[in-house]
Amino acid sequence: MPAVYRDDAIVLRAQKLGEADRIVTLLTREHGRVRAVAKGVRKTMSRFGARLEPFMLIDVQLYEGRSLDTVNQVETIGAYGLTIAADYARYTAATAMLETAERLTETEREPALQQFLLLAGGLRTLSQKAHEPGLVLDAYLIRSLSVAGWAPSFTDCARCGQAGPHRAFSLAMGGSVCPSCRPPGAAAPHPETLRLLSALLTGDWPSADASEARRRREASGLVAAYLQWHVERRVRSLRWVERDGDRPSINVPANVPVNVPVKVAKIDVAAIERAQAAVAPTLDDPEPF
Amino acid sequence: MQDLIDELGHLPGVGPKSAQRIAFHILQSDPVDVRRLVAALTEVIDKVRFCVSCGNVSAEELCRICSDARRDGTVLCVVEESKDVVAIEKTREFRGRYHVLGGAISPIEGVGPDDLRVKELVTRLASGEVTEIILATDPNLEGEATATYLARLLKPMGLRVTRLASGLPVGGDLEYADELTLGRAFEGRRLLDV
Numbered sequence: 449m450p451a452v453y454r455d456d457a458i459v460l461r462a463q464k465l466g467e468a469d470r471i472v473t474l475l476t477r478e479h480g481r482v483r484a485v486a487k488g489v490r491k492t493m494s495r496f497g498a499r500l501e502p503f504m505l506i507d508v509q510l511y512e513g514r515s516l517d518t519v520n521q522v523e524t525i526g527a528y529g530l531t532i533a534a535d536y537a538r539y540t541a542a543t544a545m546l547e548t549a550e551r552l553t554e555t556e557r558e559p560a561l562q563q564f565l566l567l568a569g570g571l572r573t574l575s576q577k578a579h580e581p582g583l584v585l586d587a588y589l590i591r592s593l594s595v596a597g598w599a600p601s602f603t604d605c606a607r608c609g610q611a612g613p614h615r616a617f618s619l620a621m622g623g624s625v626c627p628s629c630r631p632p633g634a635a636a637p638h639p640e641t642l643r644l645l646s647a648l649l650t651g652d653w654p655s656a657d658a659s660e661a662r663r664r665r666e667a668s669g670l671v672a673a674y675l676q677w678h679v680e681r682r683v684r685s686l687r688w689v690e691r692d693g694d695r696p697s698i699n700v701p702a703n704v705p706v707n708v709p710v711k712v713a714k715i716d717v718a719a720i721e722r723a724q725a726a727v728a729p730t731l732d733d734p735e736p737f
Numbered sequence: 738m739q740d741l742i743d744e745l746g747h748l749p750g751v752g753p754k755s756a757q758r759i760a761f762h763i764l765q766s767d768p769v770d771v772r773r774l775v776a777a778l779t780e781v782i783d784k785v786r787f788c789v790s791c792g793n794v795s796a797e798e799l800c801r802i803c804s805d806a807r808r809d810g811t812v813l814c815v816v817e818e819s820k821d822v823v824a825i826e827k828t829r830e831f832r833g834r835y836h837v838l839g840g841a842i843s844p845i846e847g848v849g850p851d852d853l854r855v856k857e858l859v860t861r862l863a864s865g866e867v868t869e870i871i872l873a874t875d876p877n878l879e880g881e882a883t884a885t886y887l888a889r890l891l892k893p894m895g896l897r898v899t900r901l902a903s904g905l906p907v908g909g910d911l912e913y914a915d916e917l918t919l920g921r922a923f924e925g926r927r928l929l930d931v
Contacts (some may be wrong), residue, residue, distance in 0.1 A: 498917040580783035685844035
């Protein structure tokens with residue numbers, strides 16, 4: 449008899465398999481990262497195809513298999529996908545979060561409760577639209593790296609512990625460094641940028657929300673570099689993240705009548721949210737950031 | 738024989754066992770049938786290309802739909818793949834033209850807007866003939882995100898941008914619908930005009 453188990457999970461990735469199946473990568477609460485086959489979910493009559501889309505927080509039952517498990521039943525806990533996909537900047541930020549979570553849970557079936565809770569909270573925060581998506585992404589990246597054991601320091605010296613704030617920032621040494629520990633080529637970000645990063649790490653949202661756009665840009669550059677430094681492999685989705693004030697990357701030909709600035713799409717998000725609220729169960733909603 | 742089995746094994750949905758079965762079937766078939774299959778494969782490689790206007794598969798420079806003057810040039814239906822054009826054509830409901838993107842935006846797979854035929858779409862709109870764009874990307878996450886991106890890009894051009902409805906499959910039972918699809922069906926309900 450194959451072992452059957454049930455767990456809460458976030459869908460990280462869904463890849464096509466054969467005619468109508470999918471391989472889904474799940475980050476579960478108790479079983480870490482798991483890959484499973486979901487049979488027939490691409491057919492329009494599938495009962496749980498919609499619940500196995502990326503960004504979904506689900507309650508899932510799986511059959512244990514030799515290399516891949518098999519999805520047996522799925523219930524929705526948090527349907528974040530629709531709200532996130534209805535806003536392109538949020539979608540690109542959320543995709544980078546999923547890819548980072550996948551990278552930081554390298555070994556399959558190794559429990560990663562903190563990473564699960566952090567990602568669930570991050571996706572929930574993104575779907576609630578309380579903060580600018582780039583800030584939520586950066587907060588998630590710093591915190592998930594901290595959980596993975598690479599907590600950066602934004603005030604005291606990361607090497608000798610001398611009380612800060614310090615001017616220099618070194619990726620290799622793990623954050624702010626004092627003048628005597630400073631290695632050659634260390635960055636010198638603006639003090640406000642370091643304060644913003646610190647606010648994102650500790651969850652001081654009033655300060656983070658009040659930050660200037662150029663400080664946010666500098667902060668996200670540092671966070672992206674810090675992430676790439678530690679995970680070693682490239683996080684592909686980061687390239688596509690649309691930051692505050694970005695425009696669509698397509699160059700529109702000169703003879704096309706476009707009234708710049710480009711506005712955010714008017715998809716009826718309120719209606720989607722109302723539909724979601726109607727089905728949102730209160731099982732185990734994760735705490736937002 | 739092994740070469741044939743290996744080649745067949747590369748086809749989608751064909752595993753090593755099926756590849757072996759097909760290879761032996763070919764071996765036992767009438768040579769005339771096999772030559773017809775070979776001719777069809779060669780023709781696909783040699784003659785089929787992509788329509789310069791919409792990106793659909795075509796035997797000519799312009800596909801059958803783009804060169805048909807009876808089609809409504811004011812409505813453009815944007816789809817992910819050529820096979821979506823076939824599916825929509827089967828409905829016989831749509832008389833406009835198509836634009837095939839060649840996929841959907843999926844940053845996690847390394848596919849961004851620049852990798853799709855978005856630029857070609859915008860260039861096509863320059864003539865001003867098109868007044869409505871129907872976004873018919875798949876109703877999954879990547880498809881929704883692609884539709885969101887395109888809507889944001891195209892709306893400022895003063896076009897009517899619509900999205901295919903999502904909801905209950907015809908012939909199904911309401912009680913078996915999942916809550917997300919049912920939620921979308923409620924959201925997209927229409928007035929009964931009787």
